[in-house]
Every structure is written in C-alpha cells, then in structure tokens.
Amino acid sequence: MTDPAHSSRNRFPGKVVVVTGSGSGIGRQTALAFATEGAQVVVADVDTDGAARSVAEIEAAGGQAIVCRVDVSDDESVREMVELTxxxxxxxDVLHNNAYWAPLNRSVTETSLPEWDRTIAVTLTGVFLGCRHAIPVMIEGGGGAIVNTASVAALAASPRFGAYVAAKGGVVALTRSVAFDYGSRGIRCNAVAPGLIETPATEAVLADPExxxxxxxxxxxxxxxxxSDIANAVLYLASDESAFMTGQTLVVDGGRLIS
Ligand SMILES: NC(=O)c1ccc[n+]([C@@H]2O[C@H](COP(=O)([O-])OP(=O)(O)OC[C@H]3O[C@@H](n4cnc5c(N)ncnc54)[C@H](O)[C@@H]3O)[C@@H](O)[C@H]2O)c1
Known part of the structure; x- marks a missing residue:
C-alpha cells in the first residue's frame, strides 16, 4: 500500500534506484514508493520469487523495475548487481542497503560462530559491499544518495539479539564513515532506524496477541x-529535500525509544 499522501508526488523522475532486500517487507514497499515517484528501480534480493512479485506490483502500478538476484554478502554478486544496473x-543515483539476515532469539552465548559470521556478512558486510561498488559509479554520474537500513536495536539494548545488534551498530558507524569520506564528491549517506514494523520478519511474533x-x-x-512509514523516511533521505543531511541515523519508531 503506497502512502496516499505521497502517491501524487514525483521526486525521482529519471533517477535509477537499487533497493536490496526488496523481495519482501520494507524493501518491497520502498521499491514501490520510488517507482511510484518516477524512478527506475532495481529490485535486488536473494529471493528471486519475492523480487518478481515486487516487480509485478510495481508494473501493475505503472512503474518500471527489473529483478536482480543478489547475495549482498558476496563481493562478486554485488559487483554484478551494480553492473546490471x-x-x-x-x-x-540511489542505493538503499536494506537486506538483512539474523537468527532470532539468541543470547550471545547461544549464538554459534557460523550464525554470528552470517549475520555480520549479510547485515553489515552487505552494506559495505553495496557502498564499495556503488560509490564509484555514483561519483562518475555526478553524485548520489545512499540510505542504509539500521535499527533502533543499534541505539538501545535489545534482548537476545546480540549478533544483529552488533551488525546494526556497525551500519550506523559505517554510515557516518561513508558520509565523511565521500561528502566532498557528491555522495550523501544516511541511515533509517526502524522500530517495530509489520513485515514477514515480525509476523510470527505479532500474531500472538499477548x-x-x-x-x-x-x-x-x-x-x-x-x-510505508519507513519508505516515507527512506524517500526523504534519498531526495533533495534532505540535501543538508548526511551521516545521520533517522529514528522512525513511533516514539518507542524515548518512552
Ligand atoms: N521489521 C522490523 O520490525 C524491523 C525493525 C528494525 C529494522 N528492520 C530492518 O529493516 C530491513 C528490512 O526488514 P524486513 O522486516 O522488511 O524483513 P523481511 O524479512 O521482510 O525482508 C528481508 C529481505 O532481505 C532478503 N535477504 C536476506 N538475505 C539476503 C542476502 N544475502 N542478499 C540479498 N537479500 C537478502 C530476504 O530475501 C528478504 O526479501 C532489515 O534491514 C531489518 O533489519 C526491520
């Protein structure tokens, strides 16, 4: 569902946008929102069936998009994603690093080394690789905007989620670092930190009324x-409306963190 307040806006005509993890949840909605506002969108996901459903939704809404199979933890795969774009x-013009993987409900002592390694590889290294391959072509094209999906879990303690929290903390720090290093070459890099959002990732836990x-x-x-609450923030951070913001992490959590 596209936010009706934004469906008549057109902030990205002629812009090319890559959204990772856009075969589901927040990424799918963000891809749809970019396409609705005139962008050509690369729907990049390891799940190509999910990505194809997102592209079908975008096309049904009159937008333009292609499916790209990517494993964001794989350097060559991310290079190919940028090449296909x-x-x-x-x-x-815009990269939204949004894909993640993490085991649910694990304290640090219960987390195996392969689980830790996979969480860091997808959730943190995936953001690094996206930046590493996108920045040179963005600079060549005159600049661009990167929006990383962090989490409120990076900013406050979150129970039994150690590997994920560490990876997202890295995303917040990497966002600042990219902003610092490439600001003078026309690259802005910000992050959005969602609170609890209804997606397939949270479906099971939210199905229990208690x-x-x-x-x-x-x-x-x-x-x-x-x-759509997150998509609205991502589009703001990717648009010229936020031209004086870089290196920031925007919390979008309905006020949970301050309560
Ligand atoms: N849902 C929430 O409450 C919430 C809260 C805070 C942050 N977030 C963040 O929002 C982002 C999106 O989460 P969501 O809730 O939409 O999850 P989701 O599970 O609906 O979507 C995640 C997508 O990432 C893809 N993916 C997984 N591994 C991949 C890989 N190696 N390469 C490419 N794609 C891969 C999956 O196939 C899936 O399509 C994540 O970064 C997540 O950490 C979500």
Whole structure:
C-alpha cells in the first residue's frame, strides 16, 4: 500500500534506484514508493520469487523495475548487481542497503560462530559491499544518495539479539564513515532506524496477541509501524529535500525509544 499522501508526488523522475532486500517487507514497499515517484528501480534480493512479485506490483502500478538476484554478502554478486544496473538503466543515483539476515532469539552465548559470521556478512558486510561498488559509479554520474537500513536495536539494548545488534551498530558507524569520506564528491549517506514494523520478519511474533500488546504498549503513537512509514523516511533521505543531511541515523519508531 503506497502512502496516499505521497502517491501524487514525483521526486525521482529519471533517477535509477537499487533497493536490496526488496523481495519482501520494507524493501518491497520502498521499491514501490520510488517507482511510484518516477524512478527506475532495481529490485535486488536473494529471493528471486519475492523480487518478481515486487516487480509485478510495481508494473501493475505503472512503474518500471527489473529483478536482480543478489547475495549482498558476496563481493562478486554485488559487483554484478551494480553492473546490471548500469547496463540496463545507464546510471545509479540511489542505493538503499536494506537486506538483512539474523537468527532470532539468541543470547550471545547461544549464538554459534557460523550464525554470528552470517549475520555480520549479510547485515553489515552487505552494506559495505553495496557502498564499495556503488560509490564509484555514483561519483562518475555526478553524485548520489545512499540510505542504509539500521535499527533502533543499534541505539538501545535489545534482548537476545546480540549478533544483529552488533551488525546494526556497525551500519550506523559505517554510515557516518561513508558520509565523511565521500561528502566532498557528491555522495550523501544516511541511515533509517526502524522500530517495530509489520513485515514477514515480525509476523510470527505479532500474531500472538499477548506479545503484540506487550510490544506495542510502549509505542507512543499506539500501533506497530507499517512498511510505508519507513519508505516515507527512506524517500526523504534519498531526495533533495534532505540535501543538508548526511551521516545521520533517522529514528522512525513511533516514539518507542524515548518512552
Ligand atoms: N521489521 C522490523 O520490525 C524491523 C525493525 C528494525 C529494522 N528492520 C530492518 O529493516 C530491513 C528490512 O526488514 P524486513 O522486516 O522488511 O524483513 P523481511 O524479512 O521482510 O525482508 C528481508 C529481505 O532481505 C532478503 N535477504 C536476506 N538475505 C539476503 C542476502 N544475502 N542478499 C540479498 N537479500 C537478502 C530476504 O530475501 C528478504 O526479501 C532489515 O534491514 C531489518 O533489519 C526491520
């Protein structure tokens, strides 16, 4: 569902946008929102069925998009994602590093080394690789905007989620570092930190009424977030409306962190 307040806007005509992890959840909604506002979108995901469903949704709404199979933890695969973007659309203006993987409900002592390594590889190294391959072509094209998906879990303690929290903390720090190093060459890099959002990743936990009530009880706006709440923030950070912002992490959590 595209936010009706934004469906009539057109902030990205002629822009080319890559969204990783856009075969589901927040990434799918963000890809749809970019396409609705005129962008040509590369729907990049390891799950090509999910990516194809996102592209079908975008096309049904009158937008333009292609499927790209990518494993964001793999250097060569991310290089190919950028190459496909350039060979298809000729440029790259916006990268939304959004894919993640993490084991649920694990304290540090319960987390195996392969689980830790995979979490860091997808959730943190994936952001590094996206930046590493996109920045040179963005600079060649005159600049660009990178928006990374962090999490409120990077900014406050989160129970039994150690590997994920560490990876997202890295995303917040890397966002600042990229902003610092490439600001003078026309690259802005910001992050969005979602609170609790209703996506397939949180479906199981929110299906339990008691857990839902406990989790949403401290959200000041009185509900869980929707993917469109995050898509709206991502489009703001990717657009010229945020031209004087870089290196920042924008919290979008219904007020949970301050409650
Ligand atoms: N849902 C929430 O409550 C919430 C809260 C804070 C942060 N986030 C963040 O938002 C982002 C999106 O989460 P979501 O809730 O939409 O999850 P989701 O599970 O719906 O979507 C994640 C997508 O990432 C893809 N993916 C996984 N491994 C990949 C890989 N190696 N290469 C490419 N794609 C891969 C999956 O196939 C899936 O399509 C994540 O970065 C997540 O950490 C979500």
């Amino acid at each position: 350039i060979s298809t659309y000729g440029r790259l 857990r839902r009530a406990w989790l949403t009880g401290k959200i000041l706006v009185g509900r869980a977030g929707q993917p």
